[in-house]
Amino acid sequence: MATEAKVQDPGIDLGWLADKIDYRRFQECVHCGLCTASCPTYIETGNENDSPRGRIYLMRAVTDGRLGMSDEVRKHLDLCLDCRACESACPSGVQYGQLIEPFKVAMQQSATGGNRTSLLQKLILHRLFPYSGRVRAALFPARLMQKLGLMDLMDKIGLTKLLPPTVRRMQAMLPKLGATGSRLPEVLPPIGPKRARVALFLGCVADAMYPETNAATARVLQHNGCEVVIPREQACCGAIHYHSGSEAPALEFARKNIATFRPDDFDAIIVNAAGCGAMLKDYAHLLSGPEHDAAKAFVNKVRDVSEFLVQLGPIPPTNPLNTKVVYHDACHLCHAQQIRSQPRQLLQMIPGVELVPLEESEICCGAAGTYNLTQPEMSEQLGRRKMDFIEATGADVVVTGNVGCILQIARKIKERESAMTIAHPMDLLDRAYSGN
Ligand code: SF4
Numbered sequence: 282m283a284t285e286a287k288v289q290d291p292g293i294d295l296g297w298l299a300d301k302i303d304y305r306r307f308q309e310c311v312h313c314g315l316c317t318a319s320c321p322t323y324i325e326t327g328n329e330n331d332s333p334r335g336r337i338y339l340m341r342a343v344t345d346g347r348l349g350m351s352d353e354v355r356k357h358l359d360l361c362l363d364c365r366a367c368e369s370a371c372p373s374g375v376q377y378g379q380l381i382e383p384f385k386v387a388m389q390q391s392a393t394g395g396n397r398t399s400l401l402q403k404l405i406l407h408r409l410f411p412y413s414g415r416v417r418a419a420l421f422p423a424r425l426m427q428k429l430g431l432m433d434l435m436d437k438i439g440l441t442k443l444l445p446p447t448v449r450r451m452q453a454m455l456p457k458l459g460a461t462g463s464r465l466p467e468v469l470p471p472i473g474p475k476r477a478r479v480a481l482f483l484g485c486v487a488d489a490m491y492p493e494t495n496a497a498t499a500r501v502l503q504h505n506g507c508e509v510v511i512p513r514e515q516a517c518c519g520a521i522h523y524h525s526g527s528e529a530p531a532l533e534f535a536r537k538n539i540a541t542f543r544p545d546d547f548d549a550i551i552v553n554a555a556g557c558g559a560m561l562k563d564y565a566h567l568l569s570g571p572e573h574d575a576a577k578a579f580v581n582k583v584r585d586v587s588e589f590l591v592q593l594g595p596i597p598p599t600n601p602l603n604t605k606v607v608y609h610d611a612c613h614l615c616h617a618q619q620i621r622s623q624p625r626q627l628l629q630m631i632p633g634v635e636l637v638p639l640e641e642s643e644i645c646c647g648a649a650g651t652y653n654l655t656q657p658e659m660s661e662q663l664g665r666r667k668m669d670f671i672e673a674t675g676a677d678v679v680v681t682g683n684v685g686c687i688l689q690i691a692r693k694i695k696e697r698e699s700a701m702t703i704a705h706p707m708d709l710l711d712r713a714y715s716g717n
């Protein structure tokens with residue numbers, strides 16, 4: 282029987298990949314193509330290589346040594362958002378994330394020249410974003426400039442065009458920065474009879490950009506009878522490093538969080554950002570050997586805040602908001618965590634909220650972690666598509682459970698000078714509990 286020739290230079294560490302990828306994951310794909318219609322990049326390009334089925338084929342061929350990691354292959358894999366919509370659509374249960382994520386790590390490790398993440402991007406992604414204190418410090422000048430109106434002036438006279446492209450994109454995404462707010466206390470008591478003791482995960486970019494959403498989340502939990510503990514030594518979830526191909530620091534963050542949160546002390550570890558939640562829930566998959574059991578115990582306690590409240594039995598808020606709301610499903614909530622009904626259920630509990638449906642609600646908005654920095658064109662296309670559907674609903678508020686989506690959609694709202702506002706479900710619930 283003839284065997285297929287192997288490429289001379291695979292251009293990627295096949296030994297490392299063999300260690301990280303269970304080959305059966307490839308074999309589970311029966312090439313039916315039922316996932317393609319749910320893939321945002323395939324919807325936009327119509328190219329089979331930009332579809333889940335096409336990418337699985339490419340990754341398997343590279344793993345088998347039948348295809349080298351050429352620039353062309355790299356381009357199609359890099360364009361993947363890791364949104365995991367294909368996992369929701371796949372009837373064979375293919376765990377696509379467990380293929381693309383190690384592949385992206387290996388691709389980054391073997392990248393050369395133009396394929397490498399730029400030094401500036403690396404500095405921002407790895408040295409700035411995962412540390413909320415650093416992000417807060419870095420935002421100080423921007424906060425001041427916004428306050429003095431200098432940011433708008435820079436935009437008007439075109440000065441922002443002189444910034445490096447990565448910084449320019451970040452500047453365009455900056456929300457209206459509020460006050461930094463005071464640090465949340467380490468322990469917040471329940472309001473009313475105590476029903477649970479929970480630990481709150483704050484995140485890094487989210488905590489620096491939207492500290493009021495973390496404060497709102499804590500208050501909503503208190504209103505639902507939770508004692509809320511905010512462990513001081515908590516670290517970034519590691520998603521930024523992991524998804525940009527830097528595995529070792531991501532694992533260090535995982536170890537630190539597992540040691541800090543002590544799962545036996547809490548009924549649940551609460552997270553309000555979909556991307557962080559999906560990463561925290563993946564720790565047991567990332568840590569093997571003697572660390573695995575501790576990772577598993579940690580993962581068993583991690584809950585998205587909406588998932589937790591619905592399990593607990595939410596106490597209905599009493600203050601009406603009288604507003605028309607549209608909900609966008611963050612990929613790492615609906616596809617990676619299968620959480621769809623819970624945020625909607627909480628929003629519908631608010632008196633006066635009219636929840637209207639959103640077409641393509643589960644298609645990525647193009648934020649996808651740091652994708653908007655590394656793949657700006659596709660990110661822009663998907664952002665436009667998402668905003669068109671959102672605007673068509675005529676809602677007053679768009680609500681979503683992930684900071685990346687909030688930043689991306691907020692930028693579109695600003696660009697289109699729409700009167701619509703954006704909020705996290707906890708922001709609305711908090712207002713409905715407190716009456717402010
Ligand atoms: S990933 Fe699933 S849905 Fe897509 S082609 Fe393979 S088996 Fe079919």
Ligand code: SF4
Binds near residue numbers: 323332364
């Ligand atoms: S993760 Fe998202 S972008 Fe990537 S192949 Fe699956 S559906 Fe397409």
